[in-house]
Amino acid sequence: DIVMTQTPLSSPVTLGQPASISCRSSQSLVHSDGNTYLSWLHQRPGQPPRLLLYKISDRFSGVPDRFSGSGAGTDFTLKISRVEAEDVGIYYCMQGTHIPWTFGQGTKVEIK
Amino acid sequence: QVELQESGPGLVKPSETLSLTCSVSGYSISSGYFWGWIRQPPGKGLEWIGTIYHTGSTSYNPSLESRVTISVDTSKNQFSLKLTSVTAADTAIYYCARSDDYWGQGALVTVSS
Numbered sequence: 001d002i003v004m005t006q007t008p009l010s011s012p013v014t015l016g017q018p019a020s021i022s023c024r025s026s027q028s029l030v031h032s033d034g035n036t037y038l039s040w041l042h043q044r045p046g047q048p049p050r051l052l053l054y055k056i057s058d059r060f061s062g063v064p065d066r067f068s069g070s071g072a073g074t075d076f077t078l079k080i081s082r083v084e085a086e087d088v089g090i091y092y093c094m095q096g097t098h099i100p101w102t103f104g105q106g107t108k109v110e111i112k
Numbered sequence: 113q114v115e116l117q118e119s120g121p122g123l124v125k126p127s128e129t130l131s132l133t134c135s136v137s138g139y140s141i142s143s144g145y146f147w148g149w150i151r152q153p154p155g156k157g158l159e160w161i162g163t164i165y166h167t168g169s170t171s172y173n174p175s176l177e178s179r180v181t182i183s184v185d186t187s188k189n190q191f192s193l194k195l196t197s198v199t200a201a202d203t204a205i206y207y208c209a210r211s212d213d214y215w216g217q218g219a220l221v222t223v224s225s
Binding site for chain 2: 001039041048049050051054060092094096099100101102103104105106
Protein backbone atom coordinates (compact mmCIF):
# COMPACT_ATOMS: atom_id res chain seq x y z
CA ASP A 1 0.00 0.00 0.00
CA ILE A 2 1.08 3.59 -0.64
CA VAL A 3 1.86 5.27 2.67
CA MET A 4 0.88 8.93 2.90
CA THR A 5 2.79 10.89 5.54
CA GLN A 6 1.55 14.31 6.60
CA THR A 7 3.48 16.96 8.52
CA PRO A 8 2.83 18.55 10.89
CA LEU A 9 0.15 16.49 12.67
CA SER A 10 -0.94 19.57 14.58
CA SER A 11 -0.82 23.18 13.48
CA PRO A 12 -1.84 26.06 15.77
CA VAL A 13 -2.34 29.10 13.57
CA THR A 14 -3.22 32.76 14.02
CA LEU A 15 -6.29 34.11 12.25
CA GLY A 16 -5.30 35.92 9.08
CA GLN A 17 -1.90 34.22 8.91
CA PRO A 18 -0.87 31.56 6.39
CA ALA A 19 -0.72 27.84 7.06
CA SER A 20 0.94 25.01 5.21
CA ILE A 21 0.63 21.22 5.36
CA SER A 22 2.98 18.77 3.70
CA CYS A 23 2.10 15.33 2.36
CA ARG A 24 4.64 12.80 1.16
CA SER A 25 3.83 9.51 -0.57
CA SER A 26 5.93 6.35 -0.43
CA GLN A 27 5.77 6.02 -4.23
CA SER A 28 5.14 8.33 -7.14
CA LEU A 29 1.49 9.24 -7.59
CA VAL A 30 1.74 9.78 -11.34
CA HIS A 31 -0.87 7.54 -12.96
CA SER A 32 -0.31 5.73 -16.24
CA ASP A 33 -2.81 8.18 -17.78
CA GLY A 34 -0.46 11.06 -16.90
CA ASN A 35 -2.59 12.50 -14.12
CA THR A 36 -1.61 12.68 -10.46
CA TYR A 37 -4.57 11.77 -8.29
CA LEU A 38 -3.68 13.60 -5.10
CA SER A 39 -6.55 15.26 -3.25
CA TRP A 40 -6.92 17.33 -0.11
CA LEU A 41 -9.99 17.02 2.13
CA HIS A 42 -11.15 18.99 5.17
CA GLN A 43 -13.19 17.52 7.99
CA ARG A 44 -14.88 19.51 10.72
CA PRO A 45 -15.97 17.73 13.94
CA GLY A 46 -19.10 15.66 13.40
CA GLN A 47 -19.07 16.29 9.64
CA PRO A 48 -18.05 14.17 6.66
CA PRO A 49 -14.85 15.08 4.82
CA ARG A 50 -15.22 17.77 2.19
CA LEU A 51 -13.12 17.87 -0.97
CA LEU A 52 -10.95 20.97 -1.31
CA LEU A 53 -8.47 20.20 -4.07
CA TYR A 54 -8.06 17.38 -6.58
CA LYS A 55 -5.29 16.43 -9.01
CA ILE A 56 -2.84 18.32 -6.79
CA SER A 57 -4.08 21.85 -7.36
CA ASP A 58 -7.57 21.99 -8.92
CA ARG A 59 -10.03 23.63 -6.54
CA PHE A 60 -13.38 21.89 -6.15
CA SER A 61 -16.59 23.83 -6.72
CA GLY A 62 -17.16 26.51 -4.08
CA VAL A 63 -13.73 26.23 -2.46
CA PRO A 64 -12.26 29.65 -1.63
CA ASP A 65 -9.16 30.69 -3.52
CA ARG A 66 -7.20 31.06 -0.27
CA PHE A 67 -6.69 27.30 -0.60
CA SER A 68 -3.98 26.21 -3.02
CA GLY A 69 -2.07 23.05 -3.76
CA SER A 70 1.31 22.30 -5.28
CA GLY A 71 3.81 19.53 -5.73
CA ALA A 72 4.62 16.61 -7.97
CA GLY A 73 5.65 12.97 -7.83
CA THR A 74 5.83 12.19 -4.13
CA ASP A 75 5.82 15.60 -2.41
CA PHE A 76 2.77 17.80 -2.09
CA THR A 77 1.71 20.87 -0.15
CA LEU A 78 -1.58 22.47 0.84
CA LYS A 79 -1.42 26.18 1.60
CA ILE A 80 -4.01 28.42 3.19
CA SER A 81 -3.08 32.01 2.40
CA ARG A 82 -5.00 33.59 5.32
CA VAL A 83 -6.59 31.29 7.86
CA GLU A 84 -10.20 31.99 8.79
CA ALA A 85 -12.12 30.62 11.78
CA GLU A 86 -14.08 28.21 9.57
CA ASP A 87 -10.82 26.55 8.46
CA VAL A 88 -10.31 24.71 11.77
CA GLY A 89 -10.55 20.95 11.65
CA ILE A 90 -8.55 18.06 10.24
CA TYR A 91 -6.99 18.07 6.81
CA TYR A 92 -6.27 14.83 4.96
CA CYS A 93 -4.33 14.17 1.80
CA MET A 94 -5.54 11.21 -0.23
CA GLN A 95 -4.09 9.34 -3.20
CA GLY A 96 -6.34 7.74 -5.80
CA THR A 97 -3.62 6.64 -8.22
CA HIS A 98 -2.89 3.23 -6.73
CA ILE A 99 -5.21 0.58 -5.29
CA PRO A 100 -5.93 0.71 -2.40
CA TRP A 101 -6.62 4.44 -2.23
CA THR A 102 -4.95 5.68 0.94
CA PHE A 103 -5.12 8.68 3.24
CA GLY A 104 -2.62 10.60 5.31
CA GLN A 105 -2.98 10.49 9.11
CA GLY A 106 -4.56 13.92 9.18
CA THR A 107 -3.35 17.33 10.32
CA LYS A 108 -5.33 19.14 12.98
CA VAL A 109 -5.54 22.89 12.39
CA GLU A 110 -6.64 24.99 15.34
CA ILE A 111 -6.62 28.67 16.16
CA LYS A 112 -4.01 29.90 18.64
CA GLN B 113 -26.74 19.11 -6.53
CA VAL B 114 -25.36 15.62 -5.96
CA GLU B 115 -26.44 14.11 -2.66
CA LEU B 116 -25.68 10.74 -1.08
CA GLN B 117 -27.37 9.16 1.93
CA GLU B 118 -26.35 6.03 3.78
CA SER B 119 -28.93 3.73 5.34
CA GLY B 120 -28.82 0.49 7.27
CA PRO B 121 -28.69 -1.01 10.76
CA GLY B 122 -26.68 0.91 13.33
CA LEU B 123 -25.97 -2.19 15.41
CA VAL B 124 -24.59 -5.48 14.13
CA LYS B 125 -23.66 -8.55 16.17
CA PRO B 126 -20.16 -10.01 16.00
CA SER B 127 -19.70 -12.61 13.23
CA GLU B 128 -22.75 -11.29 11.36
CA THR B 129 -22.90 -9.27 8.12
CA LEU B 130 -22.92 -5.49 7.96
CA SER B 131 -25.13 -4.18 5.16
CA LEU B 132 -25.44 -0.57 4.08
CA THR B 133 -27.06 1.13 1.12
CA CYS B 134 -26.19 4.49 -0.40
CA SER B 135 -28.98 6.34 -2.18
CA VAL B 136 -27.84 8.89 -4.74
CA SER B 137 -29.81 11.90 -5.97
CA GLY B 138 -28.90 14.65 -8.39
CA TYR B 139 -26.74 12.39 -10.57
CA SER B 140 -27.28 9.07 -12.31
CA ILE B 141 -24.85 6.38 -11.22
CA SER B 142 -24.99 4.90 -14.71
CA SER B 143 -23.56 8.14 -16.13
CA GLY B 144 -20.09 7.45 -14.76
CA TYR B 145 -17.68 8.00 -11.87
CA PHE B 146 -16.45 5.65 -9.19
CA TRP B 147 -18.81 5.08 -6.25
CA GLY B 148 -17.25 3.97 -3.03
CA TRP B 149 -17.23 3.32 0.67
CA ILE B 150 -14.83 4.77 3.22
CA ARG B 151 -14.91 4.20 6.97
CA GLN B 152 -13.64 6.05 10.01
CA PRO B 153 -13.38 4.44 13.45
CA PRO B 154 -14.45 6.91 16.17
CA GLY B 155 -11.71 9.47 16.73
CA LYS B 156 -9.44 7.95 14.07
CA GLY B 157 -8.48 8.43 10.44
CA LEU B 158 -10.04 7.42 7.13
CA GLU B 159 -9.83 3.97 5.53
CA TRP B 160 -10.86 3.26 1.94
CA ILE B 161 -12.97 0.11 1.67
CA GLY B 162 -13.56 -0.08 -2.06
CA THR B 163 -15.27 1.32 -5.12
CA ILE B 164 -17.54 0.25 -7.93
CA TYR B 165 -17.56 1.79 -11.37
CA HIS B 166 -20.87 2.41 -13.13
CA THR B 167 -20.11 -0.61 -15.31
CA GLY B 168 -20.05 -2.83 -12.22
CA SER B 169 -16.28 -3.21 -12.09
CA THR B 170 -15.04 -3.26 -8.48
CA SER B 171 -11.83 -2.57 -6.58
CA TYR B 172 -11.39 -3.46 -2.93
CA ASN B 173 -8.89 -2.76 -0.20
CA PRO B 174 -6.82 -5.98 0.03
CA SER B 175 -7.04 -5.79 3.83
CA LEU B 176 -10.83 -6.30 3.59
CA GLU B 177 -11.24 -7.97 0.21
CA SER B 178 -12.09 -11.42 1.54
CA ARG B 179 -15.09 -9.98 3.46
CA VAL B 180 -16.34 -7.14 1.23
CA THR B 181 -18.83 -6.94 -1.60
CA ILE B 182 -19.91 -3.69 -3.23
CA SER B 183 -22.79 -3.82 -5.71
CA VAL B 184 -24.84 -1.32 -7.67
CA ASP B 185 -28.53 -1.09 -8.56
CA THR B 186 -28.77 1.48 -11.34
CA SER B 187 -32.57 1.15 -11.51
CA LYS B 188 -32.80 2.53 -7.97
CA ASN B 189 -29.71 4.75 -8.31
CA GLN B 190 -28.20 3.04 -5.27
CA PHE B 191 -25.09 1.11 -4.41
CA SER B 192 -24.49 -1.16 -1.45
CA LEU B 193 -21.85 -2.50 0.89
CA LYS B 194 -21.74 -5.91 2.54
CA LEU B 195 -19.04 -6.75 5.06
CA THR B 196 -19.13 -10.27 6.46
CA SER B 197 -17.86 -11.78 9.73
CA VAL B 198 -17.68 -8.44 11.51
CA THR B 199 -15.83 -7.85 14.78
CA ALA B 200 -15.57 -4.90 17.15
CA ALA B 201 -12.72 -3.60 14.96
CA ASP B 202 -15.31 -2.90 12.23
CA THR B 203 -17.11 -0.37 14.43
CA ALA B 204 -16.89 2.91 12.51
CA ILE B 205 -18.70 5.67 10.71
CA TYR B 206 -19.26 4.40 7.19
CA TYR B 207 -19.34 7.00 4.41
CA CYS B 208 -20.44 6.51 0.83
CA ALA B 209 -18.94 8.84 -1.74
CA ARG B 210 -18.80 9.63 -5.42
CA SER B 211 -15.10 9.21 -6.05
CA ASP B 212 -13.74 11.80 -3.58
CA ASP B 213 -15.93 14.78 -4.40
CA TYR B 214 -19.38 14.17 -2.91
CA TRP B 215 -19.83 12.38 0.42
CA GLY B 216 -22.79 11.18 2.44
CA GLN B 217 -23.25 12.32 6.03
CA GLY B 218 -22.06 8.95 7.31
CA ALA B 219 -23.67 6.10 9.21
CA LEU B 220 -22.33 4.93 12.55
CA VAL B 221 -22.26 1.16 12.74
CA THR B 222 -21.45 -0.46 16.06
CA VAL B 223 -20.50 -4.12 16.29
CA SER B 224 -21.59 -5.46 19.63
CA SER B 225 -23.57 -8.34 21.09
